[in-house]
Amino acid sequence: MQDLVLFTLTAGSVFLLAFLSVANPKGANDTANKWLGVFLFSFGCALLERALFSFPPHMPPTPFTVLTELSRFAIAPALYMSVLNFTSPGRTFKKGEYLHFLPFLLFALYSIITLFSSPRLPPLLPPALGKAMGAAMFLSVKIQIVAYWLLSQSRLVWHQRNIRMFASTTAAINLRWLQYFLWALVFIIFLWFNELFFGITIIKTLAPFGYLVAVYFIGYFSLRQQEIFRFERQEVEAIREILEEDPVSTAKTPRLSGEAMATLKEKMQAIMEHDKAFLDQELDLPQLARRMHVSPHDLSYLLNAGFGESFFQFVNRYRVAEAKILLLSPKHRHLNVLGIAYEAGFSSKTTFNTTFKKFTGQSPTQFQRNALGEVQPAPPARPEEGRMDTRG
Structure with missing residues (x-):
């Protein structure tokens, strides 16, 4: 029950951050924050699924299952698109970038066909192929998240190096908060991978609390961001x-x-x-x-x-x-x-x-x-112990 409360609280916090990112009351880095909102919403869906599926009495309906599973394929590319817009002035969405969301679109199409197909009809795929496809999808989400995290980190390093071409002071625009954001995601990914692959008991026990702390860490830094490119068009x-x-x-x-x-x-x-x-x-x-x-x-x-x-x-x-x-x-x-x-x-x-x-x-x-020439004077020499002045 405690895990359910922690995961639900964490998911709710992420949904709130997603809303704040999309609403963007400060008006800073608007497009980047829209993509950050998509990332956070998708991440929140995954956390909510994790909470509900851990407790059979709380199993959600099938459409909700599809939504939460589908959101996993949007997490990584949405993060990368957000980082691209944080680090690129006046950037517009390019046609080729739709390919980042190709796995999302393919899984959405497959899910819609499966969800609305009649149970009297034979399965869409042969059992062996369906099982292989399920395993591929399971691994592809994990590989996708690691790959896009590396791309995001590489882009951030590029930004921190190149802002010196137009700024004389970089502290306010070097996206240090985004670096902390990405490191917090590493911690979350580690907790997730431990549940799936490593199974270290003490880490699994503390994972719900770890997710909550990491999310509040992310929220603290994302809300402190400033406008990066404060120039005329x-x-x-x-x-x-x-x-x-x-x-x-x-x-x-x-x-x-x-x-x-x-x-x-x-x-x-x-x-x-x-x-x-x-x-x-x-x-x-x-x-x-x-x-x-x-x-x-x-x-x-x-x-x-x-x-x-x-x-x-x-x-x-x-x-x-x-x-x-x-x-x-x-x-x-x-x-x-x-x-x-x-x-x-x-x-x-x-x-x-x-x-x-x-x-x-x-x-x-x-x-x-x-x-x-402000050299500190040497301390005075101490008299030798036991030495007596015999003069006089």
Whole structure:
């Protein structure tokens, strides 16, 4: 009875999260959250089936059985489509992506035929073939979930690497919450596989509580998400083109002439060194492109081909240089590390420390101590024990 309560509570929580994702009251990452809602609804159906089928008196009717079984084939592709939309600006659904849901559609067709066929008619498939098909479907769902989780993780890593092409501060848009979300799914998959294949008793006993904790963990992080691509529509399209651009073709057909690049480099350096645009914590590629009066695409090319750096590296190099000045300035000695970080254009202490060490090989505190020669004095030597002063 306790397991029934826990699984039902878990399923209800997932359905609530699915509703919140589809409703999306914050309006952030709308398409991605719609797909996340589909994933959560399908996952909730699977959990509800798990709860009801564990107790024979609560066996659901056949149409409900079909719905819950069918939902399993939508879980993995819906997760992947959600991650694709979280990591791709201005993305639209492509025709070929219907193939991700081909197993779902085939099983739906088979289920409808089976559900509405007359019991007086012979079985749709011979018994041996039907048994083999059932085994294939059983394994295909498990393989599908593992494969799509790997695809989702790979796409997330791609996103975390490439946002440096257009953002100078990545903490708010690196989808760290989605990484935690995916790791929570690993835990859920492990609990599920243990029930099916491993049968470790203590884990099976704790599984209902484990599902509930993992779902609340997922909900906590999914509700904290922020808008990833906060740009105008034309800028979103430009960012998408930059992210999907082939480096080889770009090298063969330069976007800017040598003369234009030299002129823009001088203008860029003036904006950074004299106007100190890098002090804006929210500075991104489209903003700087507007100040330069060029397209984001041309600015990205200028940074890559002219300076040999990504946007993130270029802006934060100036921030680190500013931080060095502030760390050694007597006027700013009253500021702690976080204060220096904010003054130099960084948005957090963690980002500041990580970026500063990457550029200088030292933490900000180590740099300040070494530069100012603030070496701690050695403690005074202790007198030797038992030694007496015989002078006098």
